[in-house]
Amino acid sequence: MSENGHEHEHGHPHAEPKHETSPWAARIRAVEELLAEKGILTHEEVEAQIEYMEARSxxxxxxxxxxxxxxxxxxxxxxxxxxxxxxxxxxxxxxxxxxxxxxxxxxxxxxxxxxxxxxxxxxxxxxxxxxxxxxxxxxxxxxxxxxxxxxxxxxxxxxxxxxxxxxxxxxxxxxxxxxxxxxxxxxxxxxxxxxxxxxxxxxxxxxxxxxx
Amino acid sequence: MTGIHDMGGRREEFGPVDKSQHELEDWERLADAVNYVLNAKGHKTTDEMRRAIESLREYREMSYYERWAAAAEALVVEKGLLTQEEIDERAAALERRWESG
Amino acid sequence: MIRPATAARFRPGDAVRVPNVEKKGHVRTPEYVKGKRGRVTGILGGFPDPESLAYGGAGLPEKPLYRVCFRQTDLWEGYAGPPGDTLHVDIYEHWLEPAIEES
The missing domain is CATH 3.90.330.10 (Nitrile hydratase alpha /Thiocyanate hydrolase gamma)
Structure with missing residues (x-):
């Protein structure tokens, strides 16, 4: 349960984004994609880290x-x-x-x-x-x-x-x-x-x- | 000279604490996670990240995860993992795709 | 202590002072304690030096990290609170020097 009492679904971070308000949204995605393409990290590692943080409260x-x-x-x-x-x-x-x-x-x-x-x-x-x-x-x-x-x-x-x-x-x-x-x-x-x-x-x- | 990040006691610059909470956007979760994965894999340290954040010229104008995104970008370029040109190019392509989509 | 420390120069109870010096680079000692007197309340252990880690160094040798307690009335002129109020900061050994005991 999140703290205001209801669940928030977060989208798949590699899905096409909606309502992203910052110019840094595209930049960090670019960095993540390029790092993954070069084998420095994997999308799965990033996903796992997001899950890890979401699970903490x-x-x-x-x-x-x-x-x-x-x-x-x-x-x-x-x-x-x-x-x-x-x-x-x-x-x-x-x-x-x-x-x-x-x-x-x-x-x-x-x-x-x-x-x-x-x-x-x-x-x-x-x-x-x-x-x-x-x-x-x-x-x-x-x-x-x-x-x-x-x-x-x-x-x-x-x-x-x-x-x-x-x-x-x-x-x-x-x-x-x-x-x-x-x-x-x-x-x-x-x-x-x-x-x-x-x-x-x-x-x-x-x-x-x-x-x- | 006190660093821009070194805020303790500078109360005259700031008013009451705003207790409102914004809903995290996906790119903010991504900025958070990319930083942790890069640290965990030994590509950078928390203190390099802190140093990169403190060095941001627009520190005060940026949101928390904008600072994280900017610092991550600066560090992967500094360490030669990516080039500034390829990041700029890819970010521009993503922007174009989102605008047309 | 939560991590083992190499030979630590200070002991809990020691009066210490934070040198009032400017240092370029990445420093984890907040400006507002510089030049102030406090007292060591604990040794947290040995930790890699952030001033080296921040520039790609290994942070070695590790630095003893202390909990240092300051009286709020020693830190801020006109502090609005009772004299018992305190502030605790974690400070690496190279940012501490012995202070002369007040009688």
């Missing part, structure tokens, strides 16, 4: 969080070795990129940004949202994190420190949010449903489920 992160909330041993593993924790849940985060999970506590709230480009734990969470890549977020999240979070509707109390993580190098960060009150007795799947993508970046926190 923040829901992987939500599963990690829900398991950490219900299993202290798993939480310890997630904080110590995020790749190993992913592997336990069948999430393929192998590869050269490293991951670190930072834990929200009553004393500290974490916020992730990449000021130099848009580094994001893509192998786990999929592609980053547009706002994460925007100059406004990249420039402001480090200097006025509380104001930025307020724009997302998140007010962090003054007695909670805000820790901003600028993923400038070889490590990608994700946030382990706090389990909200009123969730005792919920199943792991129900808990995972409380964790939105923004919770894993730190611009939101999981909310107590509404009473029915």
């Amino acid at each position: 923040y829901e992987n992160g939500a599963r990690l969080v829900a398991r950490a909330w219900t299993d202290p041993g798993f939480k310890e593993l997630l904080l110590r070795d995020t790749k190993a924790a992913c592997s336990q849940l069948g999430i393929d985060a192998s590869g050269t990129v490293e991951f670190v999970t930072v834990e929200n506590t009553p004393a500290t709230h974490n916020l992730i940004v990449c000021t130099l480009c848009s580094c994001y734990p893509r192998a786990i969470l999929g592609r980053p949202p547009d706002w994460y890549k925007s100059p406004a977020y990249r420039s402001r999240a480090v200097v006025e994190p509380r104001a930025v979070m307020r724009e997302f509707g998140l007010e962090i109390p003054e007695d909670t420190s805000v820790s901003v993580h600028d993923s400038s190098a070889d490590v990608r960060y994700l946030v382990l949010p706090m389990r909200p009150p009123g969730t005792e007795g919920m199943t792991e799947d129900e808990l995972a449903d409380l964790v939105t993508r923004d919770c894993l970046v730190g611009t939101a926190v999981p909310r107590e489920p509404a009473r029915v």
